[in-house]
Amino acid sequence: xxENRPMTTFISHSVxxxxxxLIVFPIWIMLVASSHDALRLTQVPLPLLPGDQFWENIxxxxxxxxxxxxxHLSLLNSLAMAMMISLGKISISVISAFAIVYxxxxxxxxxFWMIFVTLMLPxxxxxxPTYEVVASLGMLDSYLGLSVPLIASATATFMFRQTFLxxxxxxxxxxxxxxxxxxxxxFDVVIPMSRTNIAALFVILFIxxxxxxxxxxxxxxxxxxxxxxxxxxxxxxxGESEPMWHMIMLTALFAMLPPVxxxxxxxxIFVKGLTDSEK
Amino acid sequence: xxxxxxQQLKKSYEDTQVIxxxxxxxxxxxxxxxxxxSGCGKSTxxxxxxxxxxxxxxxxxxxxxxxxxLEPKDRGIAMVFQNYALYPHMTVxxxxxxxxxxxxxxxxxxxxxxxxxxELLQIEQFLERRPSNLSGxxxxxxxxxxxxxxxxxxxxxxxxxxxxxAKLRVQMRMQIKTLQRNLGxxxxxxxxxxxxxxxxxxxxxxxxxGIAAQIGTPMEIYDDPHNQFVAGFIGSPAMNFIDxxxxxxxxxxxxxxxxxxxxxxxxxSVVLGIxxxxxxxxxxxxxxxxQVDMIEKVGASVFLYVKCDHIxxxxxxxxxxxxxxxxxxLVPINPNLNKLYFFDKNTQQRLY
Ligand SMILES: Nc1ncnc2c1ncn2[C@@H]1O[C@H](COP(=O)(O)OP(=O)(O)O)[C@@H](O)[C@H]1O
Ligand SMILES: [Mg+2]
Numbered sequence: 001x002x003e004n005r006p007m008t009t010f011i012s013h014s015v016x017x018x019x020x021x022l023i024v025f026p027i028w029i030m031l032v033a034s035s036h037d038a039l040r041l042t043q044v045p046l047p048l049l050p051g052d053q054f055w056e057n058i059x060x061x062x063x064x065x066x067x068x069x070x071x072h073l074s075l076l077n078s079l080a081m082a083m084m085i086s087l088g089k090i091s092i093s094v095i096s097a098f099a100i101v102y103x104x105x106x107x108x109x110x111x112f113w114m115i116f117v118t119l120m121l122p123x124x125x126x127x128x129p130t131y132e133v134v135a136s137l138g139m140l141d142s143y144l145g146l147s148v149p150l151i152a153s154a155t156a157t158f159m160f161r162q163t164f165l166x167x168x169x170x171x172x173x174x175x176x177x178x179x180x181x182x183x184x185x186x187f188d189v190v191i192p193m194s195r196t197n198i199a200a201l202f203v204i205l206f207i208x209x210x211x212x213x214x215x216x217x218x219x220x221x222x223x224x225x226x227x228x229x230x231x232x233x234x235x236x237x238x239g240e241s242e243p244m245w246h247m248i249m250l251t252a253l254f255a256m257l258p259p260v261x262x263x264x265x266x267x268x269i270f271v272k273g274l275t276d277s278e279k
Numbered sequence: 280x281x282x283x284x285x286q287q288l289k290k291s292y293e294d295t296q297v298i299x300x301x302x303x304x305x306x307x308x309x310x311x312x313x314x315x316x317s318g319c320g321k322s323t324x325x326x327x328x329x330x331x332x333x334x335x336x337x338x339x340x341x342x343x344x345x346x347x348x349l350e351p352k353d354r355g356i357a358m359v360f361q362n363y364a365l366y367p368h369m370t371v372x373x374x375x376x377x378x379x380x381x382x383x384x385x386x387x388x389x390x391x392x393x394x395x396x397x398e399l400l401q402i403e404q405f406l407e408r409r410p411s412n413l414s415g416x417x418x419x420x421x422x423x424x425x426x427x428x429x430x431x432x433x434x435x436x437x438x439x440x441x442x443x444x445a446k447l448r449v450q451m452r453m454q455i456k457t458l459q460r461n462l463g464x465x466x467x468x469x470x471x472x473x474x475x476x477x478x479x480x481x482x483x484x485x486x487x488x489g490i491a492a493q494i495g496t497p498m499e500i501y502d503d504p505h506n507q508f509v510a511g512f513i514g515s516p517a518m519n520f521i522d523x524x525x526x527x528x529x530x531x532x533x534x535x536x537x538x539x540x541x542x543x544x545x546x547x548s549v550v551l552g553i554x555x556x557x558x559x560x561x562x563x564x565x566x567x568x569x570q571v572d573m574i575e576k577v578g579a580s581v582f583l584y585v586k587c588d589h590i591x592x593x594x595x596x597x598x599x600x601x602x603x604x605x606x607x608x609l610v611p612i613n614p615n616l617n618k619l620y621f622f623d624k625n626t627q628q629r630l631y
Contacts, residue, residue, distance in 0.1 A: 170364035173331050174425075178378035179352035188377070192368040 027256075033249035041245040057250050071231065071251060077146075078210055078227040079258060084147035085209030086202050093153050094198070097160035098186055102172065119154040123215050131218055141222045150215065156201055163197045164190060199269045207259045228255045281342050281355070281432035281465045282307055283328065288337035290323055290489075297323055298489040300337065308463045310456070314476035315486035316512070321469040322437055324486070328467060329435050330354050341433060352381075357426035358435040362442065363418045365410040365425070371397075372406040375425045382429075396428045399458075416447045423455070427462070434459065434466040440475065452479060473513050477501070485509050507627040510552050510620055516582060516595045518620070523551045525621075533589025535567040540616045545630045552620035555582060555597040559613045567612040569594060571604055585610060 033041060036051035061071050099105075100112055123130060130149045139145030167190065175185045191198075216227045226234065232255060235248050283305040290298035297320045305311050313321045326332035328339055330351035338345050346354045365374050372393055379389045397403045400420045410418055419439065426434055439455070440448045456479050459466050470476055476483055477497040485492045485500065485508075493500055493509045504510035511517045521532055525546050529536040532551070569585035572593055576582075581602045584593040594612060604610060621630040 168362060168364065170360045170362055171366065173326075173329075173351075174358070174360060174364035174366075175377075176331065177329065177351045177356065177358050178425075178429075179381040180377075184381070189366055189368075195368075 030249045030252055033245055034253050036246055038242075038244055038246055042242065053246070057246050061247055061250050071228070071254060073224055074226045074228040074231045075254060075258075077143075077225055078229065078255070080143050081146045081212065081216065081227060082206050082209035082258070084143060085150050085212070086205035088147060088151035089153040089156050089205050090198060090201055092151060093156035094160050094191070094194070095186075097157050097164055098190060100157075101161055101164040102182065102185075115154050115157050117154075118152055123150055127214070127218065134219055140219050141225045145219050146212075146216055146225075146227075147209070150209065150212065153205075156205070159197065159201060160194065163194050167193055196269070199266050203262055203266045206262050210255075210259055282340075283433060283465060283467070284338070284340040284343070285324075285328070286338045286340075288324070288327060288339060289335045290320070290327060290332065291335045296335075296489065298327070298335075301489075301491050303484060303491065303494060305465060305467070308465055310459055310466045310468065310479060310481040311484060312476040312480035312482075313467065313469045313484045313486055314473060314480075314512075315471065315492075317471050319486045320489040321471070321486055323489075325358075325435050325437055325467055325469050328354075328433070329356055329358050355432035356435055357429045357431035357433075358437070359422045359426050359439045361438045363410070363422040363439075365418060365421055367410055370407050370409055371402060371413070371421050371424075374410065374421060375428050378425065378429050392428050392430075393424075396424045399427070400424050415443050416451065419443060419451060423458070427458075431464065434464050434468075436466070436468040438470055439468075440470070441472070448475075455479070474515060477513065483513075485512060487512075504620070505629050507550060507552065507622040507629075510622070510629070514554055516555050518552045518554050519592070519594050520622075521551045521553070521590055521592070521594070522548070522624075524548050532567060533587070535588070537567065537614070538616070540619065543619070543621065543631055545621055548624055549630060550622040550624055550627075552622060553594075553614045554618065555595040557615045557618035558596045559615050560598060561611070561613055568609050569612055571606050571608050571610055574604065574606060576600070583610060585612065587612065 029046075032047055032050050034057055035054035036047055037053045037056070040047060040051060064070075096115065100108065100115075134140060134145045134149060137145075139148070171189055172185060175189055180188060211229060212227070213229050213233070216225075216230055217233075220226055220230070228251065232248060232251050235251065236243050283303070285301055285303045288298060288301045289296065301324060303311070313324060315321055323332055327334050328341075330346065330349060334347050339347060341354055341356075351358075365371075366377065369377065375393045375396065376389050379392060384392075393406070394403070397406055400423060402417065402420050402424060405413060405417060405421070410421065413421065419442075422439070436455075440451050443451060452475060455468075468479060480497055482494060482496055483500050484494050487508050493505045495503075497513075500509060500513050504513065507520065511520065523533075524531045525539060525543065527546070528539060530539050530543075530551065531537075567587055569587035569590075571583050572586045573584040574581060575584070579600050581598045581600060581604070583596045583598060583602075583604060585596055586593055596610070596612065598604065619631075622628065623630055
């Protein structure tokens with residue numbers, strides 16, 4: 001349907017422009033705020049154009065310990081948690097989907113539904129018992145404690161199941177005749193053929209892991225284990241003093257960078273995977 | 280040197296039995312075609328030999344060794360699938376080398392073997408391509424190549440040509456046959472296409488509902504079908520089947536009479552079978568007449584679909600290509616009396 005009415009074009013463009021502005025404006029404010037000094041941000045009107053304090057602020061942020069954990073440490077914590085969650089989720093769900101699709105074992109459907117049921121149990125719902133378990137395993141204030149309870153993923157398992165169902169049985173049989181064991185088939189055929197799905201899922205899960213807030217808040221008490229998302233919140237509540245808006249905005253900027261980088265970098269792999277047209 | 284023996288081979292899924300006790304002995308280097316309508320169990324039987332399907336009862340022997348419990352890779356077989364089943368993420372070279380790599384052959388030998396087979400099949404120039412960048416015929420050859428590099432004792436084909444266009448199919452048919460003869464590898468080949476079956480097979484196994492309806496060379500089966508199913512399945516267009524009654528003097532077809540060949544000893548109500556190519560085109564003393572209902576020209580010959588009184592089905596008659604018969608014309612129906620087949624009405628077994 002190709003319509004060429006100026007009014008429609010005008011309206012649809014306005015909607016799009018407003019939408020973009022809604023998203024871009026806060027980011028712009030963040031950039032602007034992170035380039036002024038603390039004093040300027042307490043005066044009205046708030047600046048709408050970037051200042052000249054950007055590098056100074058970066059130096060200050062990375063050198064000070066006044067905001068809980070040093071920023072590079074909390075960035076590292078976030079990165080470790082996000083990577084462990086996304087890679088953990090992918091490896092576990094890819095292998096369980098493989099089991100469900102390619103093996104006929106007793107209670108196969110039972111396990112399938114068990115996985116399904118966990119969809120209804122995100123960490124927020126089971127937070128107290130999970131805390132109890134993690135605490136008694138001595139995993140408080142550790143990377144394992146941060147990531148393991150979030151790793152099981154029904155969604156990813158289902159997604160891989162769907163992908164595997166599109167791989168023809170003949171391929172499995174051909175590889176059996178070629179002498180491949182099930183695990184060889186898994187690594188030599190199934191995984192390479194699911195590359196693009198894995199990449200897509202990695203992006204989604206990385207961002208999911210990176211943005212975790214409630215769970216890290218609950219199980220970390222040592223400031224050295226704080227994630228960057230938590231740090232922002234901590235900085236907002238830093239006692240009696242005024243919030244340091246320039247530092248907070250700069251931290252937020254750094255907190256946004258890794259997900260952006262992941263999306264930009266993985267997008268290339270998507271497109272490559274899509275244009276290669278393998279299936 | 281490889282033989283295959285199947286003894287009382289049976290297969291059941293839960294409570295439905297799909298293969299009902301098949302016995303076939305295949306000698307070394309033979310090209311056996313399993314043919315039958317879709318759903319008759321051809322693929323199942325082939326896959327039981329391959330080891331992709333478990334065997335419910337009976338035995339499969341390759342080279343006199345029972346292989347019932349062996350993994351496919353240990354049976355010395357190679358298989359070509361209907362949709363080729365090439366690994367889409369590997370190049371043609373990798374596709375062909377994959378099995379050899381898993382056999383842990385030395386690298387030089389793998390390279391050499393793949394190169395040799397690629398030359399044999401004229402696919403050297405595609406070795407670095409992915410299957411998605413090949414045409415159907417080329418993929419087909421790669422799939423064959425992957426089977427040949429394994430140097431198997433037995434080739435198994437499951438309808439390998441059914442995804443190709445008609446012309447390519449005829450070419451590949453000949454290529455496969457030639458290749459098989461040169462390599463001398465015992466072959467089991469599944470198809471539902473009776474022309475493919477007739478042209479390629481040393482011996483045919485006509486399957487019906489999981490039973491071997493007849494086993495024999497193509498000409499044996501064409502000349503001497505054991506039952507109505509085989510007679511109707513082999514030959515194109517199919518044999519005409521007409522209900523008739525044989526008395527002492529005549530064969531009575533819906534009130535019209537035909538002389539009884541003296542050596543037909545059966546009497547009573549039977550099914551008469553006549554192949555379209557077994558009618559004589561003479562004007563004198565037509566046994567029966569019929570009106571042409573439809574004409575099918577295929578160049579070298581013409582098939583007349585003729586409607587006769589009191590006979591339900593149209594009778595198909597082959598004439599030479601330039602026949603000027605028109606629709607609606609009355610034509611004589613003169614079967615070659617030496618080429619009549621009679622089948623029992625109930626058991627469908629051949630009577631004469
Ligand atoms: N996994 C299965 N479970 C139940 N029935 C099956 C299964 N596979 C095949 N069949 C049945 O076995 C019969 C033979 O199938 P198949 O060997 O594929 O026939 P074809 O001669 O067309 O290759 C069919 O009736 C089919 O429905
Ligand atoms: Mg089949």
